[in-house]
Every structure is written in C-alpha cells, then in structure tokens.
Amino acid sequence: MIPTRLHGAIDYTVAAALGGLAANRALPPAVRAVLGGAGAFHASYSAATDYEAGLTPAISMRQHLALDAAGGAALVLAGLTMRRQPDDARALLIGLGLAELAVVALSSAQPRSGPGQGTMATRLLGSTGEDAAATIGYPPLDRLKPVAEDVFVVDSIMSAALGVTLPVRMTVFRLPDGDLLLHSPTRFDFRLWEELERIGPIRHLVAPNIVHWTFLEEWQRHCRDAMTWAAPGLRDRGQVRRSGVRLDRDLGESVPAEWGNVLRLIEVRGGGGFREMALFHHPSATLVLTDMAMNFEPSKLPWAMRGVARLFGVTAPDGMPPPYLRAVVRWHQREAADAAARLLALQPERVIFAHGRWFERDGAAQLRRSLRWLLG
Incomplete structure (x- = not known):
C-alpha cells in the first residue's frame, strides 16, 4: 500500500512530468494540450488536498483519489479516441492513464497529517448528516414527491467509489391496479416506507442496470410480497x-x-x-433513465471537482453520462443509437434519471442534447 506521504511526492512528480511532456515539440500539439491540461489540473487539486503534501484542506484524500482515477481514465479515453494522432503518442496517453489508475489502486486513503486534518472535506462530502446531505442532494431527502398523476420521485444520497457521496433518485409509479413499482430503489427509510404504503402496496422492485441494485436487500426484507425485476445479466x-x-x-x-x-x-x-432498462410511462409522457443521463449542478460539487465534471460533460445543462460509460455504450454503437432514437421518438415531456437535476420540462429537446454523443 502506498502511504499518502509518498503518494504526495508521486503527485508532484507526475504533474512535473506531464508539464515536461507538454513542452516536448516532438509530440503533436493536440497530445501536448491534453498532457498540459492534465498536469496543471493534477497539481492544482494536489495542492488543495488534506494530506501531507497539500497546502489547503479543500478536498479529502478519498476525493483526491477519485480525481486521480478520473484523470487516469480521461487519459486512457483520450488515447483511445484521438485516432488522427500517431500511434506512439496515443500509446503514451494510454500508458500514463493506466499507470495513474494503478497508483490509485495501490494508494492509502488515510493520511497521518494534513493542513486541515480532514475537517473541511468532512464538512463537504465525508458526512451524511442532514446539513452535509442537503448540500449534495435535493431536500427533503427520502420523502415522496409528486411529479405527475401516479408518478413520484424520491431524492436521496449514496456512497460512490472512493468515498465520494452523490445525489441519487428513485422513481415510483402507481400502476392501474393500485400497486406501486419502485424503479432504482434508494436507501431504505421507515418513514418513506410508511408514506409509500399509504398510497399503495409495494409490489415491484426494479434494478434497472448493473449499478443500481445495492439498496434492494433491505427493501426486500420489509416488502415481502414485492417481486424484484432485474436488468439482463445482473444476476450473473x-x-x-x-x-x-x-x-x-x-x-x-x-x-x-x-x-x-x-x-x-x-x-x-x-x-x-x-x-440499462429505460422505462416510459404513457399517461404522463414521463421517461425514466438511470445513468444514461447525468446532470450534476456544479454548485453541489466540491470546487476541485467542478472542472473535471464539466470536462466530462456530466454537469448541467450538458447532462451526458461520464466518458467511461459513453465508451462502454459505444461498443454497441449501432444498437445503442437505435435505442436512443426510439427513446426520442417517444417525445417525453419530462425525463427523470438517477443523478443530478432531472429534466422537468422540454424533455425530448433536453434528452437530444444529452444523447448527442451517441446520435451524432
């Protein structure tokens, strides 16, 4: 395990190396621009990390590692997608990205000291207390909110990779027979459960993709008559x-x-x-996605993460999924583009998804913007 003190030394060495490569005129200008941007960004959030090499405690070490992972993934993606650049330059980007991901996997997230001893990071994202949760999510949290007739949302929060906390959303449908369907269930809450049972019995739990299933078990314990439906391949x-x-x-x-x-x-x-199983409710013209659209509001992100979030296109109003998911979906480009065209053909009035501010109006137009990476 790489201790955080050594990780700090690696951080500034990497930032300097990226800057040196960016000045190397033997590399193509487009590749140099990527390397220069990566080096500057790496140095900036390293200085803002609450660890031994940091200067100000703006973000925690866990958040630092999340940014490292995002940066490594971005370098790999750049190397894979910059097809007009020479193969050796693309291989350099991919190699640097994979090396950064390897360092992340081997690094400790527990610094022994730092300029703020983690207090600022805890206040921003490390706590799930009500004040911290309200800055991340869309309060009131874990409460039923009507959207249209027989359509509701529940806003909550969830822990993601490397200790980062994200807003997350469940959609609830009341079916014609009065039963409730919970799409992408969020964390279980007794008051929410009672609130749901007052409007109808919970009979269906839906895990719509390979990520959004982790809260199912507790809902199953309290909703013993509910059937659980899963995206294809999830059980494997x-x-x-x-x-x-x-x-x-x-x-x-x-x-x-x-x-x-x-x-x-x-x-x-x-x-x-x-x-990912998209769900369309005909009576209300409501389309429900999960991760195929993300629309984080920058004000709800730590400042050190806002730049990379904008770069990745996951902030409002772009509303795109992150680069790694776009790359995964593009493996089946033709089928995915056909599915996206069918989603748009439904002309949804609103589009609800799991992370960020959902599209409350002009759903079809906003969805087209979010899917431009897939549709061209």
Whole structure:
C-alpha cells in the first residue's frame, strides 16, 4: 500500500512530468494540450488536498483519489479516441492513464497529517448528516414527491467509489391496479416506507442496470410480497451473487403483464455486460433513465471537482453520462443509437434519471442534447 506521504511526492512528480511532456515539440500539439491540461489540473487539486503534501484542506484524500482515477481514465479515453494522432503518442496517453489508475489502486486513503486534518472535506462530502446531505442532494431527502398523476420521485444520497457521496433518485409509479413499482430503489427509510404504503402496496422492485441494485436487500426484507425485476445479466455478476440479493425475474423489452398497460421498456446495451432498462410511462409522457443521463449542478460539487465534471460533460445543462460509460455504450454503437432514437421518438415531456437535476420540462429537446454523443 502506498502511504499518502509518498503518494504526495508521486503527485508532484507526475504533474512535473506531464508539464515536461507538454513542452516536448516532438509530440503533436493536440497530445501536448491534453498532457498540459492534465498536469496543471493534477497539481492544482494536489495542492488543495488534506494530506501531507497539500497546502489547503479543500478536498479529502478519498476525493483526491477519485480525481486521480478520473484523470487516469480521461487519459486512457483520450488515447483511445484521438485516432488522427500517431500511434506512439496515443500509446503514451494510454500508458500514463493506466499507470495513474494503478497508483490509485495501490494508494492509502488515510493520511497521518494534513493542513486541515480532514475537517473541511468532512464538512463537504465525508458526512451524511442532514446539513452535509442537503448540500449534495435535493431536500427533503427520502420523502415522496409528486411529479405527475401516479408518478413520484424520491431524492436521496449514496456512497460512490472512493468515498465520494452523490445525489441519487428513485422513481415510483402507481400502476392501474393500485400497486406501486419502485424503479432504482434508494436507501431504505421507515418513514418513506410508511408514506409509500399509504398510497399503495409495494409490489415491484426494479434494478434497472448493473449499478443500481445495492439498496434492494433491505427493501426486500420489509416488502415481502414485492417481486424484484432485474436488468439482463445482473444476476450473473459476482458481486450480486455474493450479496444475497434475491432477483426474481429478468427484464426484456416485453412489459410484464403484472405492470398493466401503461409502461414501456427499452433496453440500451453496451459492452462488458452493461444493460440499462429505460422505462416510459404513457399517461404522463414521463421517461425514466438511470445513468444514461447525468446532470450534476456544479454548485453541489466540491470546487476541485467542478472542472473535471464539466470536462466530462456530466454537469448541467450538458447532462451526458461520464466518458467511461459513453465508451462502454459505444461498443454497441449501432444498437445503442437505435435505442436512443426510439427513446426520442417517444417525445417525453419530462425525463427523470438517477443523478443530478432531472429534466422537468422540454424533455425530448433536453434528452437530444444529452444523447448527442451517441446520435451524432
């Protein structure tokens, strides 16, 4: 395990090396620009990290590692997508990115000292207390909010990779028979459960992709009559099998008879087993995605993460998924583009998704903007 003190020395060495490469005129200008930007960004958030090499405690070490991982992934993606550049220059970007990801995987997230001893980072993202949660999510959290007739959302928060906390959202449908369907369930809350049961019995839990299933188990314990529906391939993933989560049936594009005739399913397929099941509610013209759109508001992100979030296109109003997910979906470009065209053909009035501010109006137009990376 690389201690944080050594990691700090590596950080500034890497930043200097990237800057030196950016000044190397033997490399193409486009590649030099990527390297220069990466070096400057790396140095800036390293100085703002609450660890031994930091100057000000703006972000925690866990957040620093998340930015390292994002930067490494961005270098790899740049190397893969800059097809007009020489192969050796592209290989350099990919190699640097993979090396950075390896350092992240081997690094400790627990500094022994730092300029702020973690207090600022805890206040920003390290706590799930009400004040901290309100700055990240969309309060009131874990409460039912009406959207349209028989359509509701529940805003909450979740822990993501490397200790980063993100806003997350569940969508609730009341079906024609009065039963409730919970799409991408968020963390369980007793008051929320009671609130839901007052408007209808919870009969269906939906895990719509390979990520949004981790809160299922506790909902299953309290909703014993509910059937759990899963995106194709989810049950085959090792983490899911080890978790003990029960998956009753796999979804396809044929809507289960138990859901009535008000919903439509569209599958978006990517590489590496990625599947996302989009759900359209005909009576309200509401489209529900999960991770195929992300629309984080910069004001709800730590300042050190805002630049990379904008660069990745996941902030409002761009609303795109992050680069790694775009790359995964592009493995099945033709099928995914066809699915995206079918989503737009539905002309949704609103589009709800898991992370960030959802599209409350002009849904089709805003979705077209978010999917431009796939549709061209």
